[in-house]
Amino acid sequence: MEQTRKERQEKIVEILTSLHNGGSFEEAKAMFNEAFDGVDVTEITAAEKALIQSGLDPSEIQRLCNIHAAVFKGSINDIHRSNEEHGQVGHPVHTLKLENQVLQSLLTDEIEGILAKMAKQDWSQLARLQTAVEDLKTIDKHYTRKETLIFAFMEKYGITAPPKVMWGVDDQIREQIKAFAELLASPKVAYNPLSEMWASLKNEIEEMIFKEEEIMVPMTLDIFSLADWQQIAQDSYDIGFSFIPEPLKWVPSAASFEKEKENEVKRQAAIAQAKETTEAIAASLPDSSSPIPSVVESEIETDFTGDLSATIDLPTGNLQLDQLIAIFSHLPVDLTFVDVDEKVRFYSEGPHRIFPRTKSVIGREVVNCHPPKSMHIVQQILDDFRSGARTQADFWIDMRGMKISIRYYALHDEQGKYLGCLEVTQDITEIQKLSGQKRLLDE
16 A cells, blocks of 8 residues: 555656656646546645745745646545534535635626626726725735734644745735726726736636645644634634625634544644655745744633733832733733744734734734735844844835724843834824814814
């Protein structure tokens, strides 16, 4: 049996090597169809690991994602054997797949249908197409939930490379949607460039749907616990949903927890296998200096049980815990604290957060909370804070009609020991409009 698996592995590597040596997609697909009825996600990731170890340029890893997914599309086996809770309404996987169904309809039935009419010079459809693309932009919440919640738990189990690759593609899709919307709004919009840009965008979105459902979901179902999924489901409401109404709340059944206990040995084996594969990939990626985190149980406290009346003594006074919570909840800024180990340890919960923060972020490497294209910048700021090269970093951006100020501060104790980093984010749109003065006596 082991020899059979080895032979399968060698054949998959042969197919992927052929692709990277200039072979055609059709030839690779034919080779695969001739040799296999189906393939497991673990076999694909192990083959990619072998290619990287044999000297494949790591910069190809993102392109691998699209090409390999296309070769194996329709042939990936469902290897998860723990429980069927992911089929229940409100489970994060059920929600993800439901959003993808509506998304596919938006792509094919609505936007493609409108473009077919515009191909016949029916430009009365332009306003309807612009509305459909505005709807498409809400895909951001779908991707943000994945990046903020699912990726956080993948990283806690030591699976770091796949999230980085997928997040990079998510950002490319976001940029393509933005560019498509800008072309639609241009007075020089023409059908041919519009059609070409749409074909590329639609293909990328559909490839991501496939990667989510056939690669990411089977892997996470094999390694996440029911408690993990429950936390993800709970935190999802803080970010919101794309294309669908807010789903019903999902609670795992007692029977599913019992079945999970029976399958714990299999889950631990899946964790070890996934971690082994991603370590080899991550070690080969450029600028890969961060260690792979060890497998840990969730660091998230879902239910606070402290004494809200407890008094905290501070150098300038004292506050009861409930008073301190109220202060943090009403500050006109969002605060996030990153400790000396560069892990997120605290965030404030104001009524209107600018960037999504959920309990799933607690204990996460802060660099991994950012898109791949900005990871090196975040790391440089932290390195400078630690070395003392600088103590503050300021940025400001335009977002959703707001002017956003983002400031990072290095924190030290009285002896000068570095404690970590404080991020302060604020919507300063209205502040920028202030002029003259308004005194207390003017009230």
